[in-house]
Amino acid sequence: MEDNSLEQKFSKFIIIVSIVIPVVVAILFGVKLKDFGYNVEPLSFLPPIYATINGMTALVLIAAVLAIKNGKRILHERLMTSAIALSIAFLVMYVAYHMTADSTKFGGEGTIRYVYFFILITHIILSIAIIPMVLITYVRALSQKFDTHKKIAKITFPIWLYVAVTGVVVYLMISPYYV
Numbered sequence: 001m002e003d004n005s006l007e008q009k010f011s012k013f014i015i016i017v018s019i020v021i022p023v024v025v026a027i028l029f030g031v032k033l034k035d036f037g038y039n040v041e042p043l044s045f046l047p048p049i050y051a052t053i054n055g056m057t058a059l060v061l062i063a064a065v066l067a068i069k070n071g072k073r074i075l076h077e078r079l080m081t082s083a084i085a086l087s088i089a090f091l092v093m094y095v096a097y098h099m100t101a102d103s104t105k106f107g108g109e110g111t112i113r114y115v116y117f118f119i120l121i122t123h124i125i126l127s128i129a130i131i132p133m134v135l136i137t138y139v140r141a142l143s144q145k146f147d148t149h150k151k152i153a154k155i156t157f158p159i160w161l162y163v164a165v166t167g168v169v170v171y172l173m174i175s176p177y178y179v
Helices: 002-030 046-069 073-100 111-142 146-177
Strands: none
Touching: 002 073, 002 111, 046 073, 046 146, 073 111, 111 146
């Protein structure tokens, strides 16, 4: 029963990380370094970079699924670890940008405005929900509980893919309105 103890060992970590990340991001989203006397230029070069990272994450996730379907477990493991690393890189850049720049308002009107906000809101909600799902899925793989890993991965994968793809879509929709 060592497998259960590994999952139990990580369960508190998963809960803490799943709460701390969204709370810290929400707090830091409202923190502007200039309000603390730091005269930093907005890191306006970051949005296309972190949008590209989201796109890369989507491609890596698809490649990882193809790898496991073709029986390439080691490649799958490496790709999934890379997807997590890309997601962390995205998060760091996203927070850094928003700590140095004011939020950009979406300027579209009519139906496209509703489409944008639907995509944005579902992206945000699912980006929060995906944190514990990714961590649980990853820990189950580490525990070599591949039956339960596979079950949750079938749910985690499409949601994570949606979050990665909609991150790119949100960027493309709002990029004409960057100052």
